[in-house]
Amino acid sequence: MIEDKTPHRTQLSDLGEFGLIAHLTADFKTKQPSTLKGIGDDAAVMNFDDKKTVVSTDLLIEGVHFDLSYVPLKHLGYKAVSVNVSDIYAMNARATQITVSIAVSNRFPLEALEELYAGIYLACERYEVDLVGGDTTSSTRGLIISVTAIGEAQEDELVYRNGAKENDLIVLTGDIGGAYMGLQILEREKAVFQVNPHSQPDLDMYTYILERQLKPEARKDIPPLLKALGVKPTAMMDVSDGLSSEILHICSQSGVGCRLYEDKIPLDPQVISTCEEFNLDSTTIALSGGEDYELLFTIAQADYDKIKGNPHFSVIGHITPKDDGVNLVTRAGQFIPIIARGWNALSKD
Amino acid sequence: MIEDKTPHRTQLSDLGEFGLIAHLTADFKTKQPSTLKGIGDDAAVMNFDDKKTVVSTDLLIEGVHFDLSYVPLKHLGYKAVSVNVSDIYAMNARATQITVSIAVSNRFPLEALEELYAGIYLACERYEVDLVGGDTTSSTRGLIISVTAIGEAQEDELVYRNGAKENDLIVLTGDIGGAYMGLQILEREKAVFQVNPHSQPDLDMYTYILERQLKPEARKDIPPLLKALGVKPTAMMDVSDGLSSEILHICSQSGVGCRLYEDKIPLDPQVISTCEEFNLDSTTIALSGGEDYELLFTIAQADYDKIKGNPHFSVIGHITPKDDGVNLVTRAGQFIPIIARGWNALSKD
Numbered sequence: 001m002i003e004d005k006t007p008h009r010t011q012l013s014d015l016g017e018f019g020l021i022a023h024l025t026a027d028f029k030t031k032q033p034s035t036l037k038g039i040g041d042d043a044a045v046m047n048f049d050d051k052k053t054v055v056s057t058d059l060l061i062e063g064v065h066f067d068l069s070y071v072p073l074k075h076l077g078y079k080a081v082s083v084n085v086s087d088i089y090a091m092n093a094r095a096t097q098i099t100v101s102i103a104v105s106n107r108f109p110l111e112a113l114e115e116l117y118a119g120i121y122l123a124c125e126r127y128e129v130d131l132v133g134g135d136t137t138s139s140t141r142g143l144i145i146s147v148t149a150i151g152e153a154q155e156d157e158l159v160y161r162n163g164a165k166e167n168d169l170i171v172l173t174g175d176i177g178g179a180y181m182g183l184q185i186l187e188r189e190k191a192v193f194q195v196n197p198h199s200q201p202d203l204d205m206y207t208y209i210l211e212r213q214l215k216p217e218a219r220k221d222i223p224p225l226l227k228a229l230g231v232k233p234t235a236m237m238d239v240s241d242g243l244s245s246e247i248l249h250i251c252s253q254s255g256v257g258c259r260l261y262e263d264k265i266p267l268d269p270q271v272i273s274t275c276e277e278f279n280l281d282s283t284t285i286a287l288s289g290g291e292d293y294e295l296l297f298t299i300a301q302a303d304y305d306k307i308k309g310n311p312h313f314s315v316i317g318h319i320t321p322k323d324d325g326v327n328l329v330t331r332a333g334q335f336i337p338i339i340a341r342g343w344n345a346l347s348k349d
Numbered sequence: 350m351i352e353d354k355t356p357h358r359t360q361l362s363d364l365g366e367f368g369l370i371a372h373l374t375a376d377f378k379t380k381q382p383s384t385l386k387g388i389g390d391d392a393a394v395m396n397f398d399d400k401k402t403v404v405s406t407d408l409l410i411e412g413v414h415f416d417l418s419y420v421p422l423k424h425l426g427y428k429a430v431s432v433n434v435s436d437i438y439a440m441n442a443r444a445t446q447i448t449v450s451i452a453v454s455n456r457f458p459l460e461a462l463e464e465l466y467a468g469i470y471l472a473c474e475r476y477e478v479d480l481v482g483g484d485t486t487s488s489t490r491g492l493i494i495s496v497t498a499i500g501e502a503q504e505d506e507l508v509y510r511n512g513a514k515e516n517d518l519i520v521l522t523g524d525i526g527g528a529y530m531g532l533q534i535l536e537r538e539k540a541v542f543q544v545n546p547h548s549q550p551d552l553d554m555y556t557y558i559l560e561r562q563l564k565p566e567a568r569k570d571i572p573p574l575l576k577a578l579g580v581k582p583t584a585m586m587d588v589s590d591g592l593s594s595e596i597l598h599i600c601s602q603s604g605v606g607c608r609l610y611e612d613k614i615p616l617d618p619q620v621i622s623t624c625e626e627f628n629l630d631s632t633t634i635a636l637s638g639g640e641d642y643e644l645l646f647t648i649a650q651a652d653y654d655k656i657k658g659n660p661h662f663s664v665i666g667h668i669t670p671k672d673d674g675v676n677l678v679t680r681a682g683q684f685i686p687i688i689a690r691g692w693n694a695l696s697k698d
Contacts, residue, residue: 043403103493134406142490
């Protein structure tokens with residue numbers, strides 16, 4: 001697919017490793033006052049003054065985390081940054097820098113990497129983070145992207161996973177399940193294309209869920225919004241593996257149980273209609289889908305009035321004593337124990 | 350090879366991603382006072398007070414950076430950490446934390462990853478760094494390791510590549526060329542083994558160079574030694590790609606030229622004898638070999654007396670005006686321009 005799109009192909013080996021890095025990062029300027037030294041030395045140097053340093057890292061592997069037959073490289077670059085800064089926002093911190101390392105096989109021409117870095121550039125602009133380092137090397141097969149996100153926060157701003165208390169409210173930003181259903185559409189269209197390469201899919205009715213999958217947005221807006229509202233979550237994490245997996249992490253690390261209410265889980269109408277089309281239960285998708293990069297957090301009941309009615313937030317349940325377990329309360333009032341069915345990168349199915 | 354060594358095989362998928370991380374990192378304890386939060390949240394949190402934060406990252410790919418047919422996994426884990434903290438020391442900083450992400454295909458049993466993490470554990474002890482995060486996922490093929498090293502330094506301690514001045518002395522720690530010649534031995538023995546699996550190689554005469562390749566040590570001792578001697582280098586980097594490549598970086602970023610003296614380049618006798626055995630020119634190997642992870646730095650001439658006679662240091666040349674170029678002065682007194690022949694991960698040969 002890459003070959004078709006790029007009539008002009010420049011071999012990576014023509015540039016050499018340092019030439020390649022210099023070429024790909026030529027347009028990137030550092031803007032954060034905390035960046036003292038960016039690309040070009042043995043290491044990047046940051047000055048966070050009295051603030052704490054926050055670091056998270058992720059590895060994205062072609063054929064495991066993405067399929068280049070339907071993921072445009074520019075979107076992939078953007079997403080690679082989104083999923084990493086999302087972890088920084090999940091600490092209630094500000095993302096300030098990233099490093100990006102890539103390994104590519106020589107089937108990738110320079111023009112393909114330029115597309116990837118165009119997406120990374122867009123994401124750096126969007127999230128206001130500086131690209132300060134990385135590594136570029138070859139792979140024996142496929143594309144590998146490793147991103148480390150760096151951020152800053154005052155110590156009393158940081159929110160961990162282990163602070164949820166009994167009676168706290170469970171809050172979710174945005175809506176979930178879209179990224180997973182977007183993936184189902186892409187997989188279906190890929191299968192159709194393989195049978196009939198001349199088919200012209202009409203994807204207009206799936207634009208929202210396709211964007212959720214291909215170009216997810218990390219919730220940069222939420223930490224400052226919470227600050228403006230005077231709310232400090234008691235626990236927080238981002239929804240990358242799936243709501244069920246994430247709430248189990250918060251409950252187990254906080255030593256509590258919870259009740260999530262099925263009828264409170266925020267779903268976009270496109271998620272509901274696409275679930276119907278695929279004969280999938282939308283609650284199952286919302287619980288297990290993953291990759292939505294919304295933030296899941298808990299707040300003291302006393303803070304409820306501060307978030308009530310805010311369109312960014314849905315209260316989807318509350319924290320209970322540990323012995324009550326982690327449960328979904330269905331529309332029929334039935335209690336169903338939640339077990340992790342989130343995305344498991346190591347399972348074979 | 351891995352299969353032969355591990356009679357008991359546990360499938361990674363039996364543990365799941367979070368179970369696997371928990372299992373592999375169970376013995377790791379955080380010890381650095383700067384580590385506020387290690388593994389187990391969306392991100393790690395560090396407190397560097399008034400010091401600056403230093404970050405470097407590297408990607409190691411099976412079949413490109415290492416060959417598991419002769420690299421023991423424990424050594425590989427150790428080396429993956431060494432090569433990353435080396436970048437922190439090259440900034441004249443202290444390494445304090447690392448994150449390690451791995452991607453593995455399901456041909457790796459749990460026991461293989463335990464070996465890898467045993468090496469990472471040893472390195473964390475040796476370099477006094479805390480393992481504070483990472484990511485574990487599957488790959489479609491082979492083993493991929495991504496390490497991010499984090500360190501700290503006062504701003505006035507930091508040494509960049511761009512500070513070398515005319516008449517500065519060029520200093521190298523330890524000796525070089527060993528890692529490359531160790532690799533030649535390993536490649537030769539692999540070829541012999543493929544022809545005759547029953548051959549029993551006698552590697553006693555190559556122990557030093559094999560260790561330089563398989564278990565390189567980053568020069569944690571050098572920044573505190575320089576401090577104790579009252580020497581602050583004007584420029585510094587670590588020798589990962591090869592001496593010629595590194596001196597070209599320092600000269601080009603500092604806007605200077607230099608003269609390196611062939612007869613001053615420190616070589617271990619094992620490097621010299623193995624070069625003779627392979628009919629290779631030892632100066633070429635020293636210039637182009639790479640992977641020795643020694644430190645190359647420049648100091649003001651006024652500091653010469655402070656390092657003179659110290660067994661860790663060899664003065665190998667001096668900085669000249671830019672127009673003089675970057676030259677090797679041979680034993681015969683001939684000037685040869687130095688061009689980068691270091692390891693290029695993107696070239697095809």
